[in-house]
Amino acid sequence: MTTTVQPAIPRNVAIGGFDGEMSALDAIESEHRQADLETGKTHVEGQQRAEDKACQDAQDALERAEQAESHHSFWSDVENTLGDVAKVAGAVATAAMAVATGGAAAAVLVPLAEAAGATAGVSEILGAGAHVESTHYAADAERLSSDAQDGTLRAGRTETAISSTIDDIKDCDEAHRQVQQAIQGAIQTNDETSAGIAGTHIRG
Amino acid sequence: MTIANVGSQNPVIVNQLLASGDPGAEMAALAVENGTTQRKVASETREAYEAEEASEDQKEVDAMRQKANDIETEGWVQAAGMAAQGAMDVTGGVVGLKMLGTDSSQLGIAKANDVSGIFRGLGLGASAASAVGASGARAAEANDDANAALHKANADQAKEAAEDMHDAQQGAADYVKAGLDFYRDYVSTDAQTHAAALHKV
Numbered sequence: 001m002t003t004t005v006q007p008a009i010p011r012n013v014a015i016g017g018f019d020g021e022m023s024a025l026d027a028i029e030s031e032h033r034q035a036d037l038e039t040g041k042t043h044v045e046g047q048q049r050a051e052d053k054a055c056q057d058a059q060d061a062l063e064r065a066e067q068a069e070s071h072h073s074f075w076s077d078v079e080n081t082l083g084d085v086a087k088v089a090g091a092v093a094t095a096a097m098a099v100a101t102g103g104a105a106a107a108v109l110v111p112l113a114e115a116a117g118a119t120a121g122v123s124e125i126l127g128a129g130a131h132v133e134s135t136h137y138a139a140d141a142e143r144l145s146s147d148a149q150d151g152t153l154r155a156g157r158t159e160t161a162i163s164s165t166i167d168d169i170k171d172c173d174e175a176h177r178q179v180q181q182a183i184q185g186a187i188q189t190n191d192e193t194s195a196g197i198a199g200t201h202i203r204g
Numbered sequence: 205m206t207i208a209n210v211g212s213q214n215p216v217i218v219n220q221l222l223a224s225g226d227p228g229a230e231m232a233a234l235a236v237e238n239g240t241t242q243r244k245v246a247s248e249t250r251e252a253y254e255a256e257e258a259s260e261d262q263k264e265v266d267a268m269r270q271k272a273n274d275i276e277t278e279g280w281v282q283a284a285g286m287a288a289q290g291a292m293d294v295t296g297g298v299v300g301l302k303m304l305g306t307d308s309s310q311l312g313i314a315k316a317n318d319v320s321g322i323f324r325g326l327g328l329g330a331s332a333a334s335a336v337g338a339s340g341a342r343a344a345e346a347n348d349d350a351n352a353a354l355h356k357a358n359a360d361q362a363k364e365a366a367e368d369m370h371d372a373q374q375g376a377a378d379y380v381k382a383g384l385d386f387y388r389d390y391v392s393t394d395a396q397t398h399a400a401a402l403h404k405v
Contacts, residue, residue: 086290093297097317110313114300114320121293121327128286135279139272146268153261153359157254160363164370171377178381182388189395 058151235383250369278341285334292327296320
């Protein structure tokens with residue numbers, strides 16, 4: 001965290017004697033304390049915006065991943081259906097061919113087998129297209145999940161950074177408070193010492 | 205600015221106190237100097253761990269993106285095999301039907317059956333080859349998952365180490381505070397002693 005450069009002499013401070021100088025120091029410290037608090041606040045606000053953006057990015061990516069997952073699911077169903085059609089057609093072709101080679105109805109069954117085989121082939125080609133679409137959306141869903149993970153991780157790191165900044169602000173404020181306390185203690189001690197000396201003179 | 209900066213920003217003051225000959229001032233200055241150094245080291249180490257965490261997070265995300273690419277590759281390879289098998293089945297069927305159109309004798313049927321069988325066999329061969337390619341891509345996906353898990357574990361480890369360093373930083377700041385508190389009490393007691401001595405006089 002950076003500090004703001006403050007004027008050496010604060011406003012509305014009259015300088016005169018030890019107490020006056022200490023009061024001026026106290027006022028400078030007070031202004032520094034306030035300035036550091038303001039700087040810290042601005043810094044945290046910036047980090048908060050970055051965290052919000054990362055969360056929003058993650059949320060958007062998750063929503064789009066869900067959409068891609070739903071497309072993937074649809075195309076996967078299409079592929080499975082076409083796969084089932086191809087399997088049935090293939091089984092018909094195999095069965096018809098087996099019967100045709102051994103029987104007299106070969107003239108009918110062999111063309112049926114060839115046609116079933118071709119149907120299985122067409123289903124497989126269409127199934128291949130559906131598979132490309134299905135895996136394309138699966139890849140998209142994975143990519144968007146990685147974007148969501150990226151956003152979540154960024155948000156987590158920013159949250160840690162915010163926590164550290166707040167700790168720094170607290171430390172800094174505590175340091176200023178201690179310095180101010182020391183200055184006020186010095187003024188008080190000086191006053192007490194002066195009073196003691198004056199009392200000694202009176203008794204003397 | 206942090207409390208430890210009291211020492212780092214005012215090294216001259218700390219050095220003067222260290223050489224003042226006043227044991228209380230020297231002790232306080234030493235505490236501030238040590239605390240400041242400890243905090244600086246802890247802060248730098250924490251930043252290094254945080255940078256490592258960010259880098260491992262990025263590698264985890266990269267591994268997930270690589271998995272997406274591998275899924276797509278696997279899809280294309282497997283689809284190529286499926287399409288080749290389909291094309292061979294269609295070709296076999298059409299060629300078989302054409303052959304039957306020209307020769308529907310028992311021998312013609314057998315020939316058509318053989319030819320379409322050859323095409324189907326070629327299709328199965330292409331499908332098997334693509335299955336091998338696709339299983340390679342699936343192995344790459346599993347590898348990407350393992351990479352992502354490894355980098356996630358590394359990132360978690362770096363995060364924990366950074367948190368430990370944050371605690372160490374706080375500890376060092378407390379040490380500096382204790383040094384300053386001690387010096388304030390020391391000066392106050394000293395002043396009170398002098399005031400009491402003056403009263404006696």
